[in-house]
Amino acid sequence: DADVTQTPRNRITKTGKRIMLECSQTKGHDRMYWYRQDPGLGLRLIYYSFDVKDINKGEISDGYSVSRQAQAKFSLSLESAIPNQTALYFCATSDRVPGQGPPLNEQFFGPGTRLTVL
Amino acid sequence: DAKTTQPPSMDCAEGRAANLPCNHSTISGNEYVYWYRQIHSQGPQYIIHGLKNNETNEMASLIITEDRKSSTLILPHATLRDTAVYYCIVNSNSGYALNFGKGTSLLVTP
Secondary structure, rough: OOOEEOOOOEEOOOOOEEEEEEEEOOOOOOOOEEEEEEEOOEEEEEEEEEEOOOOEOOOOOOOEEEEEEOEOOOOOOOOOOHHHHHHEEEEEOOOOOOOOOOOOOOOOOOOOEEEOOO | OEEEEEEEEEEEEEEOOOEEEEOOOOOOOOEEEEEEEOOOOOEEEEEEEEEEOOEEOOOOOOEEOOOOOOEEEEEOOOOHHHHHEEEEEEEEEOOOOOOOOOOOEEEEOO
């Protein structure tokens, strides 16, 4: 079974609808992230969470909200979807950073959710 | 975090070494160099990281110049399955997430 799962894998919705994308992980990591990717571009950070009570905005958080229901679950919501939120969405996890060494441990990505807003 | 510059695309023949360059001339002393790759819209995959010494693992080697202003990712014997977009990322101790650019699209040909 995959360590990081995302549901749904594909979703088509209409403008104005509320959408929730879910991410679950079995790696026991404290840190979870949501990214979006537009065609031909790299990933951009939407939100990140370093533990259940620590949630932070990323580069492009407007129009999105998140919920960290448990260590293993991190959901991304689009309260009122709009067409320019059509993109590929990735969830990722990483372990807690030790006191010394690289600032970011290896991030493990889910398979992605392809969202289309009509 | 320092900005990186990578060529948009490269080709490599199967079985040959693929050398992917990355320029990070504004890198500071506490910033690490990370490499990830993304195979056809799948989730990105970690490859390797380094600070100033050369690094090698089962996937690749990372060569960082002495002044740390550039680095090269080496896939020693490229296969067709190595066709992907390769991202060079530089992050500091204050960085909280990965800053992906557009990367280099590597095409490995038979």
